Amino acid sequence: MDIKTLYDANINNITVAKNAYDALFTAFGQHIESWQHEVVDRLTNSHWTGTASGHAHARIQFLGTELQAAKQELGLISKALSDAAEGIAAAQSHLISALDDAKTNKMTVAPDGRITWDNDPNSANYAGDKADATAQAISARITAALTEADHADQTISARLGHLSTNATNGTGLDAATAKSDQDAANALSRIPAAGTDPNSVKTWWNSLTDAQQQRMILTDHDKVGALDGIPAVARNQANLINLQRGKEDLQRQLDGLGPEPKKYLSVAEANGGAAQNPAYTEWKRKYDALKDKLKGVDAIEDRLSKPVDADHPPTYLLGFDTKGTGRAIIAVNNPDTADNVSTYVPGTGARVGASLAGDIERSDLMVASANAANKKAGDPSTTSSITWVGYEAPQSIVPEAAWDGFAKAAEKDLHNFETGLRATHEGKASNNTILAHSYGTTTVGYTLRDKGLPVDNVVLIASPGAGVEHARDLGVDPSHVFAAQGDKDAIKFALPEDPDNAVSNIVNNAAAEFGYTDNPDHHVAFGRDPSVPQFGARIIPTDPGTDHSGYWAKNSASLIAMGQAIAGKPIS
Incomplete structure (x- = not known):
């Protein structure tokens, strides 16, 4: 992916293609309904019996399954195109933002990404004494946008390529294949359960576009932040949200404790003897625990x-x-x-x-x-x-x-x-x-x-x-x-936890300490x-x-x- 390709990308064309598949999906569904009514229902109500009838009914039922599978695959193409539009649009937006900032800072970005600027302090186009650092930051943003677009392109191309192959060789007419493809598409919007094999998690994460990943981070930060197999940068983004929410929750709990109860009961309340107030003891326990977590x-x-x-x-x-x-x-x-x-x-x-x-x-x-x-x-x-x-x-x-x-x-x-x-x-x-x-x-x-x-x-x-x-x-x-x-x-x-082992350890270790054994086990807990x-x-x-x-x-x-x-x- 290069700057010009991403900058000039017409996202509307992807959306138009997606809408066309939506229309095709709807029309195909209507044709299936018509076929069901005009062919299947009529045949079922014809009272036709016999060997030939049995074969016809079986074939028609099989054909109905194939039509439903084909419809399902068409819907998956529409979803892939929708994700493509979202992913490429996000990357394009990030690129344009970086290029606009370069222009604002009086810098020129070449087609290959090189950034140049005027270093003459007397020039009207002087980029300032911090131009080098600014250029590095903008260059990193451009690279990130191109990487994001490339990732979206590869991810969506793989999904569309798979569906295209299914359509070409006929496997997309198989109900099991269509179900597998639908399950895979659904999995893109479902975060793997805690404890899922991290390698599987990484494969799932890589199958998302950057825009989808960012949406997951924002909407399911508690799950993303805790899931092994998600890269450090993404986990960090999610956990920064978790940290803030956790801090707010701890403060709410602290505020909810109310004022500090009196520490000691009166002589009358304590039935004649001084005693610490149980309400204070419980309040102090909770208060200290919450304050300690806030220190963390x-x-x-x-x-x-x-x-x-x-x-x-x-x-x-x-x-x-x-x-x-x-x-x-x-x-x-x-x-x-x-x-x-x-x-x-x-x-x-x-x-x-x-x-x-x-x-x-x-x-x-x-x-x-x-x-x-x-x-x-x-x-x-x-x-x-x-x-x-x-x-x-x-x-x-x-x-x-x-x-x-x-x-x-x-x-x-x-x-x-x-x-x-x-x-x-x-x-x-x-x-x-x-x-x-x-x-x-x-x-x-x-x-x-x-x-x-x-x-x-x-x-x-x-x-x-x-x-x-x-x-x-x-x-x-x-x-x-x-x-x-x-x-x-x-x-x-x-x-050790076991008292019998403790005695054995003490004796053996003491014997070793004073040279009374040549084969100490040196056991600890x-x-x-x-x-x-x-x-x-x-x-x-x-x-x-x-x-x-x-x-x-x-x-x-x-x-x-x-x-x-x-x-x-x-x-x-």
């Missing part, structure tokens, strides 16, 4: 609104809702175009709340660390790090984090998300890493063990166990499994400690004094090593 929303908005610079690459909101403890998926850099893609899964306490700001910052730090590793190696590769608070994480160490139910419940969602990253990635396959901290490593380990993940590297930081005895049990090359545990990290004392040699992972170095939250300290050995692992570089 603020953290997302703050990061999304930061000007793009070396320390703050562009961000994409890949998921958001406020149900339960809330879900938020924030990507630093676009994972669909990055060479290295890392998903960071936080652990206990992860939620849409005040803690979210720190989790997002960790992704920023890991991107910077991976960039430093690439720069040192002379590698121009790009990196995206995604903070995945896409599950209900435990919110307390005891009792919640001692239970593996949160990890098991997250398996399907994490598997689908990682599969979706593969489905939507553009060009050469990216080098994908799943990196987790604390209980997040249990979530990741269980998913790898039970469902598998399409990742190249696994990084387990401060793990209470990943549900397996050895790195090879994760389904990834053990040489690409990394683990770290700081010398001041109390996670090494994490006890959910399996063997990934940071011990027996597990078989490659060890990420940590600085002396590293505690449970200290792995992301700037310039720390652990942060440097995480960046190297994400970038696919040797750990130094």
Whole structure:
């Protein structure tokens, strides 16, 4: 698609063709009704019997089925032409808008898209001192419009080509074929159900024109934003709407709580003793939860609104809702175009709340660390790090984090998300890493063990166990499994849910600590400690004094090593 072709495209001609098919569809339907009345009904009422009659009735019934199938196919051609007109018109509008802005800014756009302007400050046609940046922005818009038109052209051409082939070879007269074609057309306006295979979702999304995609984003933003297999840019657009709606809903709930009740009951109300007011206790619980979620929303908005610079690459909101403890998926850099893609899964306490700001910052730090590793190696590769608070994480160490139910419940969602990253990635396959901290490593380990993940590297930081005895049990090359545990990290004392196993762990680990056994199992809460040699992972170095939250300290050995692992570089 080129500028002149799109600019000169006569959308009215497509509309005229669509209207002609509508007229043909109506006339064909009327002919079928006439045939039914004049032929089928007369024959049925003729009382003709016998072998010849049976054959005639069967043939006529078959012919009626063929006519209905043909009518259905005609209707599908009309719908395809309608979608074509909408898609090309939208792209044409975007192109004209860009060209008008170029003219307003005293720039000339050549047929091949090159933009020129007058650089002489003394000239009446001087384009200004920011002309270069303006030209780049307009050029990007022109390219996007042409890409949009090309996508619409290819999508509609494929649909019309299929229907044309059906008409040519007669398969369009088959009722099953017509039904299949109708189902496919209907599917274009139906968003796949949550949990649908991301590769199928991507195929469906690609079958829509850009105009149809934008309509889906605006009308079904809650579904589009949560669906794995839809590209990052589209999910971000949908989730920005979800974020705003979610924030408004949280504020409405907060306002709906009403004024703060009195904190304590009177002596009379408490039957002679001082007591906290139950109404206040419940009000305060709800108030604190809503305020905390609003802090999480603020953290997302703050990061999304930061000007793009070396320390703050562009961000994409890949998921958001406020149900339960809330879900938020924030990507630093676009994972669909990055060479290295890392998903960071936080652990206990992860939620849409005040803690979210720190989790997002960790992704920023890991991107910077991976960039430093690439720069040192002379590698121009790009990196995206995604903070995945896409599950209900435990919110307390005891009792919640001692239970593996949160990890098991997250398996399907994490598997689908990682599969979706593969489905939507553009060009050469990216080098994908799943990196987790604390209980997040249990979530990741269980998913790898039970469902598998399409990742190249696994990084387990401060793990209470990943549900397996050895790195090879994760389904990834053990040489690409990394683990770290700081010398001041109390996670090494994490006890299992089963008290009998807890006693065994304590005895065995103590024996290993003091050299009383040559074959320690080093079990923690959910399996063997990934940071011990027996597990078989490659060890990420940590600085002396590293505690449970200290792995992301700037310039720390652990942060440097995480960046190297994400970038696919040797750990130094």
